[in-house]
Amino acid sequence: MNQEDSEMKQGEQVPLALVQTKRSFSIVWVVPIIALLIGGWLTFKAMSEKGPVITIAFETADGLEADKTKIKFKDVAIGKVTKIVLSQDHSGVIVTAEMSKDSEAYMKDKTQFWVVRAQVAAGEVSGLGTLLSGAYIGCNPSNEGQWADHFTGLEKPPLITADMPGRHFLLHSQQLGSLDRGAPVYYRGIKVGQVVDYDYDLDRDGVDIKIFVKGPFHEKVYQNSRFWNASGVNLTMDATGINLDTQSLVSIMLGGVSFDLPEHRDRADQAEAERVFKLFKDRKSIEEKTYAIKRYYLMYFDQNVRGLSAGAPVEMKGIHMGEVIEVKLEINRETQQVRIPVLIMVEPERVDVLITDEGAFINPQDKREEILGDKGLGYDLAKAVEKGLRAQLKTGNLLTGQLYIDVDFYPEAPPATADMSGVYPVIPTIPTPLEQITESVAQIVKKVETIPFDKIGQDLQVAVKALGVTLAEIKTISGQVNQETIPKVNAALDRLQATLQGVEATLGPDSALNYNARKVTDELSLTIRSLRSLLEYLERDPQALILGKEGVKK
Amino acid sequence: MGKFKSMHQIACHECDLVQEIPPLPAPATACCLRCGSVLFRTKVDSINRTLAWTIAGLVLYVVAVTFPFLAMKNGAIGNQTGLLSGIQQLYHQGIISLATLVLLTCLLIPLLQMLALFYIFVPLKLNFRVKYAISMFRLFQKVKPWSMMEIYLLGILVSIVKLGKMATIVPGLAVIAFGLLIFVLTFALSAVDSHMVWERLGGDS
Numbered sequence: 168m169n170q171e172d173s174e175m176k177q178g179e180q181v182p183l184a185l186v187q188t189k190r191s192f193s194i195v196w197v198v199p200i201i202a203l204l205i206g207g208w209l210t211f212k213a214m215s216e217k218g219p220v221i222t223i224a225f226e227t228a229d230g231l232e233a234d235k236t237k238i239k240f241k242d243v244a245i246g247k248v249t250k251i252v253l254s255q256d257h258s259g260v261i262v263t264a265e266m267s268k269d270s271e272a273y274m275k276d277k278t279q280f281w282v283v284r285a286q287v288a289a290g291e292v293s294g295l296g297t298l299l300s301g302a303y304i305g306c307n308p309s310n311e312g313q314w315a316d317h318f319t320g321l322e323k324p325p326l327i328t329a330d331m332p333g334r335h336f337l338l339h340s341q342q343l344g345s346l347d348r349g350a351p352v353y354y355r356g357i358k359v360g361q362v363v364d365y366d367y368d369l370d371r372d373g374v375d376i377k378i379f380v381k382g383p384f385h386e387k388v389y390q391n392s393r394f395w396n397a398s399g400v401n402l403t404m405d406a407t408g409i410n411l412d413t414q415s416l417v418s419i420m421l422g423g424v425s426f427d428l429p430e431h432r433d434r435a436d437q438a439e440a441e442r443v444f445k446l447f448k449d450r451k452s453i454e455e456k457t458y459a460i461k462r463y464y465l466m467y468f469d470q471n472v473r474g475l476s477a478g479a480p481v482e483m484k485g486i487h488m489g490e491v492i493e494v495k496l497e498i499n500r501e502t503q504q505v506r507i508p509v510l511i512m513v514e515p516e517r518v519d520v521l522i523t524d525e526g527a528f529i530n531p532q533d534k535r536e537e538i539l540g541d542k543g544l545g546y547d548l549a550k551a552v553e554k555g556l557r558a559q560l561k562t563g564n565l566l567t568g569q570l571y572i573d574v575d576f577y578p579e580a581p582p583a584t585a586d587m588s589g590v591y592p593v594i595p596t597i598p599t600p601l602e603q604i605t606e607s608v609a610q611i612v613k614k615v616e617t618i619p620f621d622k623i624g625q626d627l628q629v630a631v632k633a634l635g636v637t638l639a640e641i642k643t644i645s646g647q648v649n650q651e652t653i654p655k656v657n658a659a660l661d662r663l664q665a666t667l668q669g670v671e672a673t674l675g676p677d678s679a680l681n682y683n684a685r686k687v688t689d690e691l692s693l694t695i696r697s698l699r700s701l702l703e704y705l706e707r708d709p710q711a712l713i714l715g716k717e718g719v720k721k
Numbered sequence: 722m723g724k725f726k727s728m729h730q731i732a733c734h735e736c737d738l739v740q741e742i743p744p745l746p747a748p749a750t751a752c753c754l755r756c757g758s759v760l761f762r763t764k765v766d767s768i769n770r771t772l773a774w775t776i777a778g779l780v781l782y783v784v785a786v787t788f789p790f791l792a793m794k795n796g797a798i799g800n801q802t803g804l805l806s807g808i809q810q811l812y813h814q815g816i817i818s819l820a821t822l823v824l825l826t827c828l829l830i831p832l833l834q835m836l837a838l839f840y841i842f843v844p845l846k847l848n849f850r851v852k853y854a855i856s857m858f859r860l861f862q863k864v865k866p867w868s869m870m871e872i873y874l875l876g877i878l879v880s881i882v883k884l885g886k887m888a889t890i891v892p893g894l895a896v897i898a899f900g901l902l903i904f905v906l907t908f909a910l911s912a913v914d915s916h917m918v919w920e921r922l923g924g925d926s
Contacts, residue, residue, distance in 0.1 A: 193769040195912075198905070202777035206784050209894065213788070235800075 218246065218266035223280045223304070225320040228260040230284055230302030238264055238280070238304040245270040245306060262320070264304070273308030274315060281305050281321040323348070325363075332382030333360065336394075336438065338424065340446035343374045344396050345422035352378050353397055353425040359384035362424065376446065378424060389428060390435040393453035394444045397425040403449075405478075408564055410451075429453050461512050463492065465591040466558045466572070468507045470598060475560065475570040481511045483574045489513035491572060510591065511572060548592055552585040554578065557597040729920075731760055767914035768846050774909030775838040781902040782832060789893035791877070793884070804828065804895060826869040831906060834868055837861040838909060845921055855922050858915075865910070870903050 225231070228251050238246035246266035254261050266274065283305045307325055343365055352360035360380035368375045380388055403410040424446065428434055438444075447453045472494055479491040493510040548556070555578040563571040574594065583595035598606060673680055705712060732739045733753040742751050742760070751760040764770070785804060792801040802810065808828070811820035837857050844851045874896075881890050 193766050193773070195766065195770040195773040197773075198908075199773045199776035199780065202780040202905070206780040209784055209788065 216268045218268040219271050219274055219316055220249075220263060220265050221246075221274060221316045221318060223262045223264065223318045223320045224254060224259050225262060225282060226259045226322060228262065230282060231260075231262060231304070232301060236301065236303055238266065238306050239283075240270075240306045240308055246304075248304065262304070270308065273310055275309050275312040276315040276318075277309035277312040278315075278318065279307040279309070279321055279325055280318050281324045283324060331379075332385075333380050334382075334385040334388070334438075334440040335363065335377060335379050336388060337441060337443045338376040338378060338394050338446040339368075339371065339443060340374045340376060340396070343376070346376060346396070346424065347422060351423045352380055353423055354380075354384050354387055355427065357384075359387075376424070380426075386437055388426060388438040388442075390438050390442070391428065392426050392438065392444070393429055393447055394424055394426040395447035395450050395453050397423040397450070404567060405480075405563075405569060408566070425450065427453070460514065460516055461489075462515055463591050464511050464513060464594050465589065466509050466511065466594045466596050467497075468509060468560060468596055469505075470507075470560065472507050472509070472560065472570065474562070474568040475509070475572070479569065479571050480563070481513060481572045481574060486517070488517055488574065509572065548585045548594070549587065551576075552583060552595060555580050556585075556594065557583075558594045559597050560599045562599075733758060733760060761916050764912060764914040764917070767912055767917055768842055770912035771838055771909055771914075772842045772846055774905050774912055775835050775842065778831075778835050778902055778905040778909055779839065781898045781905055782835065784898035785895045785902055786828070788895040788898065790895040790899075791881075791893055792891040793888045794891065795888035801893075803893075804899070823873065826867055827873040830864050830868045831870055831902070833864055834861055835906065835909070838913065841918065841922075845918070858918060858922060862915070868906070870899065870906070874900060874903060 230236075231248060231251055233248055233251050236248040237244040238248070244267075246264045248262055248264045250263035252261050252263075253259075281304070282302050284302045304320070305324055346362050346365065348362055348364060350362040351358045352362065360378055362376060363379045364377040366375050366377075367373075378394075426444075475491060475494055477491055477493060480487050481489040481491065489512045491509060492512050495508050495510075497506050497508055498504070499506075555576040556574065557577045557580050559573045559575065560570050561573045563569045577597060580597050585595065586593035672678060675681065730739055730741050731751075733756060735758040736753060736756040738753060738755045740754055740760075745751060745763045748763065748765050750762045752758065753760055788803070789801050790803045790807065794800075804827070808820050808824050811823065837860060840851065841854050841858055841861070844854065877896070881892070884890060
């Protein structure tokens with residue numbers, strides 16, 4: 168421009184002032200700079216906020232939709248599905264998802280993903296919101312493990328999320344029973360957890376059940392807590408009668424596990440996570456102590472054992488000692504005699520044995536080994552049998568006819584010895600009370616039978632004869648009495664009468680003796696009176712004895 | 722740049738009177754001697770302004786296209802769209818003609834305008850030549866009436882008001898960028914001094 172101006176100046180010959188247009192920075196450039204700054208900042212922010220891109224393998228993409236399905240943790244979206252493709256071998260689908268920036272820390276190999284769909288199962292309805300919004304991918308972030316960007320999705324939602332306070336425990340059981348994933352765990356009737364998983368244990372040939380007890384209830388699980396199957400309806404019929412036990416309606420449908428301390432048991436330390444417990448079959452069985460030591464004994468019964476089954480209790484004075492293991496039948500080929508061997512199991516630890524050492528009782532625990540030695544039952548069995556230890560079948564329940572075995576001391580029982588020679592020591596038996604009664608009656612009858620009634624009859628006859636002779640003798644004696652004695656007695660009596668008449672005549676009221684006696688007494692009383700007046704006079708006037716009567720003197 | 726280098730003649734659009742235009746100071750308007758209609762306006766700093774607004778417009782355009790446009794939410798159902806995905810959805814729903822129309826009027830033509838301005842004004846600013854600058858400017862002039870971004874924004878505003886009761890509508894960053902883009906593009910277009918451009922391009926050719 169300046170050049171052009173100078174050209175003009177030269178052409179017209181008129182000097183013109185130099186025009187300098189300041190080529191300053193035009194203010195309008197601020198606008199694109201601001202726009203660029205904002206755009207750049209936005210882009211930077213968007214880039215830096217962009218979280219990791221992960222892939223999750225699922226079996227099926229049912230309900231999933233690219234660009235729509237969200238990945239949610241606690242119902243907060245932390246990512247979005249961007250792509251769904253089939254896996255290479257077409258066995259499943261690979262879902263690509265963009266996660267939010269702040270979720271990067273949780274993309275560890277322990278993090279779980281699963282598809283949340285509407286689910287209606289016994290006891291639980293979940294994911295109803297997905298009916299409207301479509302399925303979403305649930306996420307259970309974990310900050311343990313290694314960073315990962317490929318995950319394998321779970322087919323079932325995990326029941327427990329990582330951040331839930333609580334503890335996992337393992338239960339060992341023979342059978343799964345009616346338990347299932349999600350089955351409730353109760354503590355005193357309050358639902359405090361769930362069955363998380365179960366698996367068959369090849370080595371143990373049992374079932375491992377994994378449960379989760381949420382806080383703060385996990386603190387109530389002690390090392391000596393007992394877990395039992397609180398499933399459904401439990402109907403038991405045994406020697407103690409019919410027993411019906413039910414839990415809540417949910418547990419009837421779903422099954423459930425309860426735990427508690429056995430009664431009157433001090434709590435031990437809190438159980439650590441993953442501790443293994445035995446799953447008892449019902450509430451009652453947790454109260455029974457478990458005993459490690461078991462002793463087996465054999466006993467032979469001759470009587471009908473109908474109603475005695477394996478598992479029937481063995482009691483001593485009403486205290487549970489063990490149970491019947493096996494009932495069989497034995498026939499002796501030689502004698503064709505039948506007897507029933509019953510194998511019982513006794514837990515000797517149930518018995519507290521008092522042993523004395525120099526007169527002082529010793530804590531049985533100290534001598535546990537000695538007590539529980541081969542002698543078993545805490546007793547020297549041979550000695551105990553000597554003292555009258557016998558086993559007896561008894562009716563436990565009249566209604567059901569269940570039998571149990573009662574072991575007790577019967578000092579009056581016929582002597583027997585414990586046979587210790589076989590595999591199992593044999594405890595001698597005595598018949599049941601009813602049988603005992605019939606036996607006693609039989610014995611009485613037998614004794615009655617042995618009484619020699621005919622001989623007694625003969626003796627009686629002899630005696631009666633002798634009695635007849637005696638009576639005859641008595642008769643003769645009485646005849647003699649009649650003929651000789653009685654007349655004499657009569658005469659004597661007559662004479663006695665005469666004598667008595669004479670006595671009466673002598674001593675009677677009109678008798679002379681009587682009259683004379685009365686006269687004498689009259690005279691005597693007169694004499695005594697005059698003598699008394701004399702004595703009174705002499706008392707007043709003693710000189711009269713010498714001087715005579717004064718009155719007479721005057 | 723505010724002045725023409727030499728005087729030239731111009732015919733009035735209204736009355737066809739040919740007249741000579743004197744050199745004009747920077748902000749000035751040349752009016753017809755006879756009918757008084759505006760022949761043209763000189764524009765201050767036209768090249769700089771046009772270029773600046775165009776660049777700002779391009780940045781905003783990128784933001785408007787890449788960032789989420791609108792998010793609609795109703796309870797658990799949510800949907801997020803961008804400018805492009807919205808058109809894509811229209812296309813998938815079978816309204817191909819509408820999709821094409823929106824794509825052209827709201828996305829392609831504004832982009833074309835800005836790119837054309839950029840293509841023409843960068844050489845002007847930096848004093849070098851490019852091929853097809855004239856045909857580009859011709860194209861720019863032709864498509865100008867087809868840029869209808871403001872109508873699109875109006876439609877969105879209407880839908881926000883109408884759908885507001887049914888769902889929560891969360892405007893995204895792109896809406897703001899889009900709105901700004903409309904103004905920025907208007908400024909850019911208004912800064913274009915077509916007489917000057919023709920003169921420069923034509924003079925060069």
